[in-house]
Amino acid sequence: xxxxxxxxxxxxxxxxxxxxxxxxxxxxxxxxxxxxxxxxxxxxxxxxxxxxxxxxxxxxxxxxxxxxxxxxxxxxxxxxxxxxxxxxxxxxxxxxxxxxxxxxxxxxxxxxxxxxxxxxxxxxxxxxxxxxxxxxxxxxxxxxxxxxxx
Numbered sequence: 001x002x003x004x005x006x007x008x009x010x011x012x013x014x015x016x017x018x019x020x021x022x023x024x025x026x027x028x029x030x031x032x033x034x035x036x037x038x039x040x041x042x043x044x045x046x047x048x049x050x051x052x053x054x055x056x057x058x059x060x061x062x063x064x065x066x067x068x069x070x071x072x073x074x075x076x077x078x079x080x081x082x083x084x085x086x087x088x089x090x091x092x093x094x095x096x097x098x099x100x101x102x103x104x105x106x107x108x109x110x111x112x113x114x115x116x117x118x119x120x121x122x123x124x125x126x127x128x129x130x131x132x133x134x135x136x137x138x139x140x141x142x143x144x145x146x147x148x149x150x
Contacts, residue, residue: 001014001015001016001017001126001127002014002015002017002056002122002123002125002126002127003015003056003125003126004053004054004055004056004122004125005043005044005045005051005053005054005055005057006053006054007053008044008045008046008051008053009045010041010044010045012044012057012125015054015056017054017056017122019122019128019129019130020115020117020119020130021130022067022068022069022130023069023130024069024070024071024072025069025071025072025132025133025134026068026069026072026130026131026132026133027065027067027068027069027072027075027081027130027131027132027133027136028065028066028067028068028128028129028130029061029063029064029065029066029081029083029128029129029130029131029136030063030064030066030127030128031061031062031063031124031126031127031128031129032062032063032064032080033061033062033063034058034060034061034062034123034124034125035058035060036057036058036060037059037060039059039085040057040058040059040123043055043057043111043112044057050112051112052112052120055111055112055120055122055123056111056122056123056124056125056126057111057112057123057124057125058110058111058123058124058125058126059083059084059085059109059110059111059123059124060084060124061082061083061084061110061123061124061129062080062081062082062139063080063081063082063083063124063128063129064078064079064080064081065077065078065079065080065081066128068133069133072133073133074133074136074138075133075136075138079138080138080139080141081136081137081138081139082136082137082139083110083124083129083131083135083136083137084110084135084137085109085110086101086102086107086108086109086110086135087108087109087110087121087129087131087132087135088107088108088115088116088131088132088134088135089101089104089106089107089108089134090104090105090106090107091134093105093106101134101135108121109121110123110124110129110131111123111124
């Protein structure tokens with residue numbers, strides 16, 4: 001479940017949807033905290049003219065790892081992690097092979113986008129997310145959730 005914009009009014013309301021299955025390279029994350037950015041507001045209100053509804057915004061996410069895919073090596077259940085604006089990429093183009101996925105023409109945004117399987121991406125104003133391990137970062141111990149997501 002998440003809080004979704006269902007149109008450009010700017011109002012968020014509860015929204016139930018199913019997450020994609022956790023694949024071999026994926027991390028299933030229980031969201032602890034999510035910051036809000038003005039980009040979220042622009043997307044919610046369709047100020048940029050490209051919003052898809054319903055949309056669960058949020059790209060400043062902190063959560064706890066609940067489950068990892070069979071090929072995940074960097075994370076384990078219980079780790080506190082962060083997720084930003086990108087949750088996937090092609091992994092084959094020059095930018096991806098150079099670790100600058102933000103320049104990939106096939107990057108997948110954390111919300112208001114579509115996964116390669118056709119499912120819409122939903123962001124961190126939610127109970128949980130499934131994210132490719134390449135786009136998850138370990139959060140150092142000793143910070144409050146609010147500090148971690150700002």
